[in-house]
Amino acid sequence: xxxxxxxxxxxxxxxxxYALIALGYTMVxxxxxxxxxxxxxxxxxxxxxxxYAIGRMHLPFPAALVVxxxxxxxLGMLIERVAYKPLRQAPRxxxxxxxxxxxxxxxxxxxxxxxxxxxxxxYPIPFKVNVYHFGGLTISSIQIIVFxxxxxxxxxxxxxxxxxxxxxxxxxxxxxxxxxxxxxxNVNAIISLTFGIGSALAAAGGVLFGIAYPQINPxxxxxxxxxxxxxxxxxxxxxxxxxxxxxxxxxVVETMSSAFISSSxxxxxxxxxxxxxxxxxxxxxxxxxxxxxx
Amino acid sequence: MKSKMRPIxxxxxxxxxxxxxxxxxxxxxxxxxxxxxxGIMVISALGLNIIYGYTGQFSLGHAAFYGIGAYTSALITxxxxxxxxxxxLLSCLAAALVVxxxxxxxxxxxLRLRSDYLGIATLGFGIIIKVIFDxxxxxxxxxxxxxxxxxxxxxxxxxxxFAFSLGAVIVVRNFVWSSVGRACISIxxxxxxxxSVGINTTRYKTLGFVLGxxxxxxxxxxxxxxYTFLHPxxxxxxxxxxxxxxxxxxxxxxxxxTIAAAIIWTFLLEGLRVILPVQILDWRLVxxxxxxxxxxxxxxxxxxxxxxxxxxxx
Numbered sequence: 001x002x003x004x005x006x007x008x009x010x011x012x013x014x015x016x017x018y019a020l021i022a023l024g025y026t027m028v029x030x031x032x033x034x035x036x037x038x039x040x041x042x043x044x045x046x047x048x049x050x051x052y053a054i055g056r057m058h059l060p061f062p063a064a065l066v067v068x069x070x071x072x073x074x075l076g077m078l079i080e081r082v083a084y085k086p087l088r089q090a091p092r093x094x095x096x097x098x099x100x101x102x103x104x105x106x107x108x109x110x111x112x113x114x115x116x117x118x119x120x121x122x123y124p125i126p127f128k129v130n131v132y133h134f135g136g137l138t139i140s141s142i143q144i145i146v147f148x149x150x151x152x153x154x155x156x157x158x159x160x161x162x163x164x165x166x167x168x169x170x171x172x173x174x175x176x177x178x179x180x181x182x183x184x185x186n187v188n189a190i191i192s193l194t195f196g197i198g199s200a201l202a203a204a205g206g207v208l209f210g211i212a213y214p215q216i217n218p219x220x221x222x223x224x225x226x227x228x229x230x231x232x233x234x235x236x237x238x239x240x241x242x243x244x245x246x247x248x249x250x251x252v253v254e255t256m257s258s259a260f261i262s263s264s265x266x267x268x269x270x271x272x273x274x275x276x277x278x279x280x281x282x283x284x285x286x287x288x289x290x291x292x293x294x
Numbered sequence: 295m296k297s298k299m300r301p302i303x304x305x306x307x308x309x310x311x312x313x314x315x316x317x318x319x320x321x322x323x324x325x326x327x328x329x330x331x332x333g334i335m336v337i338s339a340l341g342l343n344i345i346y347g348y349t350g351q352f353s354l355g356h357a358a359f360y361g362i363g364a365y366t367s368a369l370i371t372x373x374x375x376x377x378x379x380x381x382x383l384l385s386c387l388a389a390a391l392v393v394x395x396x397x398x399x400x401x402x403x404x405l406r407l408r409s410d411y412l413g414i415a416t417l418g419f420g421i422i423i424k425v426i427f428d429x430x431x432x433x434x435x436x437x438x439x440x441x442x443x444x445x446x447x448x449x450x451x452x453x454x455x456f457a458f459s460l461g462a463v464i465v466v467r468n469f470v471w472s473s474v475g476r477a478c479i480s481i482x483x484x485x486x487x488x489x490s491v492g493i494n495t496t497r498y499k500t501l502g503f504v505l506g507x508x509x510x511x512x513x514x515x516x517x518x519x520x521y522t523f524l525h526p527x528x529x530x531x532x533x534x535x536x537x538x539x540x541x542x543x544x545x546x547x548x549x550x551x552t553i554a555a556a557i558i559w560t561f562l563l564e565g566l567r568v569i570l571p572v573q574i575l576d577w578r579l580v581x582x583x584x585x586x587x588x589x590x591x592x593x594x595x596x597x598x599x600x601x602x603x604x605x606x607x608x
Contacts, residue, residue: 035410083587090594097542100535101586108579226417226531233414268425271418275404278415282407 002136007259015251016150020205021228022243024198030174030238037099040225041106046072046203047210054126061126069200076199111218123214236287332560333455334513337462339540339552341509347546349502350482355416356537358423361529363389363511364518368446382449393511401503427526442525450520478502551598
């Protein structure tokens with residue numbers, strides 16, 4: 001039983017990291033209907049910015065987190081401006097292919113030697129690691145930091161989206177872009193901001209991922225990115241609580257299947273669950289079902 | 295009648311030219327292999343063009359069917375050694391059947407999903423199949439699992455690839471102009487409208503999906519017997535993306551565009567390796583996505599969106 005609970009905690013740790021990435025996917029999809037394949041690579045850049053802030057500049061953890069988030073917010077807005085904005089009126093698949101291009105570009109450009117380099121790097125841990133025992137469970141201070149940081153950011157995001165004027169504008173644009181424009185909302189600025197916020201969250205996820213699983217390389221974003229996106233779909237894409245729920249399920253399922261079934265089968269199990277959920281509820285767990293018009 | 299002969303004459307003269315280049319030694323075995331791979335990509339991409347370009351069903355799991363075809367045929371030619379070309383053709387037929395059956399069983403439930411959701415479901419299927427390839431040696435040791443499958447006999451040569459590509463082009467050309475193909479195109483244009491004029495959408499969607507996946511399976515057979523080594527990483531998510539890139543760059547619903555894009559794409563990736571000086575060879579994979587972005591922004595509908603070469607028109 002305590003082994004099960006222990007795995008549940010490990011799974012939630014992974015799930016919270018996935019949640020931070022999945023939110024960026026779901027917000028961007030909600031607003032421009034684009035699967036932003038480059039998002040996993042923004043997560044990677046965030047991890048590297050944190051790496052340099054902690055390892056080279058010796059900043060404390062909160063400062064490093066802010067540096068990574070600010071850097072990636074700028075990167076996300078730049079990607080949107082350069083690569084996606086010219087294609088807003090084009091067929092949707094053109095933007096998707098461009099997103100794949102941006103993703104490959106970031107991966108291979110950053111693995112050049114004068115940037116991050118192609119090798120694995122060990123991640124520095126900016127605080128002292130303590131291990132606490134509760135009954136049969138062990139929780140490390142890394143896990144506590146991951147939970148706390150992720151929760152604070154998730155609550156902050158929920159506050160921004162639900163209780164501020166900007167959040168209301170974001171919801172309006174995702175509901176109906178043209179009407180929002182008529183109501184005097186600056187749609188371009190809101191889309192840009194959405195990319196910025198999503199990318200900042202991914203960067204936070206990257207720093208936490210680096211600390212929790214202390215190894216990074218320029219291709220580390222591919223699988224977590226893909227799984228977070230799947231988590232967003234699982235929860236119902238476009239829905240913020242759905243993305244969090246889907247990500248936590250994804251993290252727990254993945255950890256549980258490697259603990260109790262087989263670690264080589266864990267991806268197969270996670271994706272089988274996704275396909276089953278989609279077949280039963282095609283719009284995801286918390287997704288709204290839109291009516292189709294001819 | 296005369297105009298129907300023209301594409302065949304064109305194909306035969308291209309084939310003759312290539313044979314001359316090979317026989318005179320102007321084209322070395324390395325470039326022959328690249329050309330063979332380009333032909334394989336043409337077949338695989340034509341398959342995805344049937345699924346996505348003509349029927350409008352977004353699939354991100356094409357490499358899974360490619361892999362199923364490759365592994366099935368390699369298993370057969372390895373368990374039936376010394377059967378020569380007959381064994382190869384038998385494995386090709388068997389692989390096509392296995393892939394078609396898998397595509398049918400998978401397609402029937404998941405083709406109910408629309409657009410991006412279908413893409414995600416097929417992506418998930420592709421990852422599941424890759425995990426199965428990784429662990430396949432637990433059940434059938436000679437599949438090799440994550441160590442890769444070795445010792446496949448090399449049957450594929452330029453002539454086979456040419457023959458199969460020609461067949462693939464003829465089938466897809468006639469498919470598009472048949473009533474079945476028209477039904478598929480109407481589903482792409484508007485599924486609800488197609489349904490309301492009495493088209494059995496489930497049937498035609500499944501049909502297009504099965505046909506397209508069979509193309510991928512046959513491409514996999516040729517691949518396995520060209521490179522003689524299979525590894526699960528040859529069939530991962532990124533390989534599905536490569537085929538999607540070719541189809542979109544060529545232009546959705548254009549056979550000409552797919553053929554051109556598959557050949558350009560293969561030779562561009564290899565060509566950059568030759569052109570670039572050694573000091574900046576690392577930049578090869580930086581330049582390639584940049585070109586991709588630029589082409590997409592300049593021509594959002596692909597190179598040949600909705601257009602065809604003369605000889606492919608009706």
